[in-house]
Amino acid sequence: MSKGPAALVREEIRALAAYHVANAEGLVKLDAMENPYRLPEALAREMGDRLARVAINRYPDPAAPGLKRRLREAMDIPDRLEVLLGNGSDEILQVVSMALARPGATVVAPEPSFAMYRMSAVACGLGYHGVALRPDFTLDEEALLAAIAKHRPALTWIAYPNNPTGNLFPREAILRIVAAAPGLVVVDEAYYAFSGGASLLSEVGRHPNLLLVRTVSKLGLAGLRLGLAIGTPEWLRELEKLRLPYNVNALSMAAGELLLDHREVLEEQTRRIVADRARLEAALDAIARIERFPSAANFVLVRVPDALSAFEALKGRGILVRNFHGSHPLLAHCLRLTVGTAEENDRLLEALAAAVA
Numbered sequence: 001m002s003k004g005p006a007a008l009v010r011e012e013i014r015a016l017a018a019y020h021v022a023n024a025e026g027l028v029k030l031d032a033m034e035n036p037y038r039l040p041e042a043l044a045r046e047m048g049d050r051l052a053r054v055a056i057n058r059y060p061d062p063a064a065p066g067l068k069r070r071l072r073e074a075m076d077i078p079d080r081l082e083v084l085l086g087n088g089s090d091e092i093l094q095v096v097s098m099a100l101a102r103p104g105a106t107v108v109a110p111e112p113s114f115a116m117y118r119m120s121a122v123a124c125g126l127g128y129h130g131v132a133l134r135p136d137f138t139l140d141e142e143a144l145l146a147a148i149a150k151h152r153p154a155l156t157w158i159a160y161p162n163n164p165t166g167n168l169f170p171r172e173a174i175l176r177i178v179a180a181a182p183g184l185v186v187v188d189e190a191y192y193a194f195s196g197g198a199s200l201l202s203e204v205g206r207h208p209n210l211l212l213v214r215t216v217s218k219l220g221l222a223g224l225r226l227g228l229a230i231g232t233p234e235w236l237r238e239l240e241k242l243r244l245p246y247n248v249n250a251l252s253m254a255a256g257e258l259l260l261d262h263r264e265v266l267e268e269q270t271r272r273i274v275a276d277r278a279r280l281e282a283a284l285d286a287i288a289r290i291e292r293f294p295s296a297a298n299f300v301l302v303r304v305p306d307a308l309s310a311f312e313a314l315k316g317r318g319i320l321v322r323n324f325h326g327s328h329p330l331l332a333h334c335l336r337l338t339v340g341t342a343e344e345n346d347r348l349l350e351a352l353a354a355a356v357a
Ligand SMILES: Cc1ncc(COP(=O)(O)O)c(C=O)c1O
Pocket: 032, 033, 087, 088, 089, 090, 091, 114, 159, 162, 163, 188, 190, 214, 215, 216, 217, 222, 225, 226, 227
């Protein structure tokens, strides 16, 4: 009998494809919703000095009081709520999925949405049911409520704003879903900084089954790998048991503390990205044969006549975006364009106009 992975690894894991990260070497990187700006020179140097003093011979303090205090300040998290740190919010998604993976339990999420909802469900042995958005990517509330009534999910994911579509679902609809769901509803606010203040933070703690997830990745700190869950002490006490003891490393902790002390730098970059998003959207609307979807995030989803040829044409001009054609029927010929610097956006627009001409 074989003792190799084909015989021993669970079928559903073998059927998965690993999360794909494109090689971006030498390309303008507009594929992963990163903030395009580096730190100012002086701040980067200060970070270097600070990191040089970190005692990396020691394990980090898992309670991370300094980092949590700064995250609370930066995100206006009320004292009545707790914070759980993750190695990126990706890890939080996995911790939540693990906690709820009773035998036979299922997960429901609108689709298309963030790929890791399904990945982490499968990884943890949970059943998964995607509920299609409407063709214009608005939430099909009736279908979602029907799926919740049918599958009785232990966990429902709502990305607010949604990725890869960029839009915000109606707040009242999300609250109706929270009320109807028998299980936990996690609102994933990875893009909250670009949403013009739209957030369900004030609702956390008012419902026994609502948890919020955020990240500093999209604020300009994707390389640190730092995400957080925000919820009641009752929920986070349970999730804390599944967090690996030293999941956030000492260097990320120290850098996070310093950079959140200078968060005006990140906030200014975020404001610039929001302003440039509006310019990008207006310029996209002026290109014939491009359908542009509304965005409350740091990226814009568009539909072009032929996504693969447009993707390749952009790449040929040194620009990497994300091609979603083939990943979900609703995303036929869709490209997701991360908002870059003004100069990068201009290059993108010129190349895209040429590609669809
Ligand atoms: C909706 C959503 N949630 C979570 C994440 C994960 O972010 P990170 O692990 O960098 O915190 C992403 C990343 O693209 C995302 O789009």
